[in-house]
Amino acid sequence: MQQHVEWSIQDIAKRAGTTSRALRHYDDIGLLPPTRIGSNGYRYYDATALVRLQRILLLRDLGLGLPAIADVLKTATDATGALRNHLSWLHKEQDRIGRQVASVTETIRRMERGEQLMAENMFDGFDHTQYKDEVVERWGEDAYSRSDSWWRSMSAAEKAKWQAQVASLSSDWTAAAGAGVAPDSDEAQTLARRHVEWLTSIPGTPGAVQEYVTGLGEMYVADERFAANYGGEAGATLVRDALAIYANRNL
């Protein structure tokens, strides 16, 4: 009997369904040293090593990292603990991927409906992350997290309503720009008031929004995609100037 007491590195690799390179790596990091090393430097493995390799590969397929595998094989006592940890990590990954899938799907859907969506989409993140720092600095972490949770907690219908206001403002600004109204005209200033009211309807963005509003105006002009929402460059310029004037007078 005992006809195969040991195998070469390639044999072991193919038998276990991995590569010789991986085996050398496992040797390098001390995870699976060969049973014997020939005087020529060749690595030889026996059945015990093969079994250990099987376990390694099994755990690897379950997604564990090599250090984690080493732990499991070393302190064989706590195998379930390690797997349990790993499972919770997997669940987190599931959630994360799930959220990404939802976001990407939604983004694609919007882009397909042709609604200048990249801009709209940007708009969402806009009030939430872009000025996060500023909000936190001026009104504290509480205000920001309230604002953030406010948005996250909105129902789809509420979000839709909010976005309808965006659309309404957008078309009114566009129309005004098309009609060539002046930034300091009553019409433009009325729109500016609506715009600011709409903005300040977000909890966490109270009083002293002058610079905030002015900054927004700059952004609109800086980005032709935002500009597109307000009737192109002319529209964006109108919005910026009207907001600046309104902010100066009323805020």
Added chain:
Amino acid sequence: MQQHVEWSIQDIAKRAGTTSRALRHYDDIGLLPPTRIGSNGYRYYDATALVRLQRILLLRDLGLGLPAIADVLKTATDATGALRNHLSWLHKEQDRIGRQVASVTETIRRMERGEQLMAENMFDGFDHTQYKDEVVERWGEDAYSRSDSWWRSMSAAEKAKWQAQVASLSSDWTAAAGAGVAPDSDEAQTLARRHVEWLTSIPGTPGAVQEYVTGLGEMYVADERFAANYGGEAGATLVRDALAIYANRNL
């Protein structure tokens, strides 16, 4: 107005919710060069750069890689195509994670039922991957894939029945070892026959299984976990010797 025409690297980083290191990286790879570089080497960014950064971070949050993001921002035409690709990748990831969750959960369940499960579990992969190469070499790819699909296509009940046979053999071997029966005794040889019949009930493992069976015996002894399934070291030794004798006489 225009009070903030440009910002320092830290300001931009905090404002956009990232780090200065990331911005330097984006500069290095040409994804987002600073608007202006001072004579002192300092990086300065304006509103346009901030907007671009926002887009970068948005796409990054959706899980796209930096080269992919560069493509999207460069050829703004094909944004949905890129996202669609990414989405299918995300779906694959979901599947993969899902399978891992199932596997890990199942493994934990088994380990908790205390059934020497690590060994059982190993056992599964055992007949399927470990000898894949050998099976393929001797009986061809067809035989292997038949064997493999055989296992995969088994119903839960069938798998349970098969595992019941394992359990039955296990306890009988353990009992025999405890009674101190000799490897060449009728009792041990009867068990060996059952063992071999059980093994050969797997399609793809026909005739000429002598070396296969002998190799199994060695494995049982080499690994104390397998040994535990057969009544410890003494049991494993009994199994090995009995199988060797049986193989010599009958295979």
Added chain:
DNA sequence: CCTTGACCTTGACGCTGCGTCAACCTCTAA
């Protein structure tokens, strides 16, 4: 004027798990 401290710069290594050369022995079968 000098110091302190905050902020900036350019390297360069580290992390994960090997794939993939490169340059060079060793063994086996014809």
Added chain:
DNA sequence: TTAGAGGTTGACGCAGCGTCAAGGTCAAGG
């Protein structure tokens, strides 16, 4: 004997920055 298959040890590459290290720059205070 010679080709060809297989073995060895480096060492780079990948993704996306985190994290020192070593050293300029700038604004404010003693």
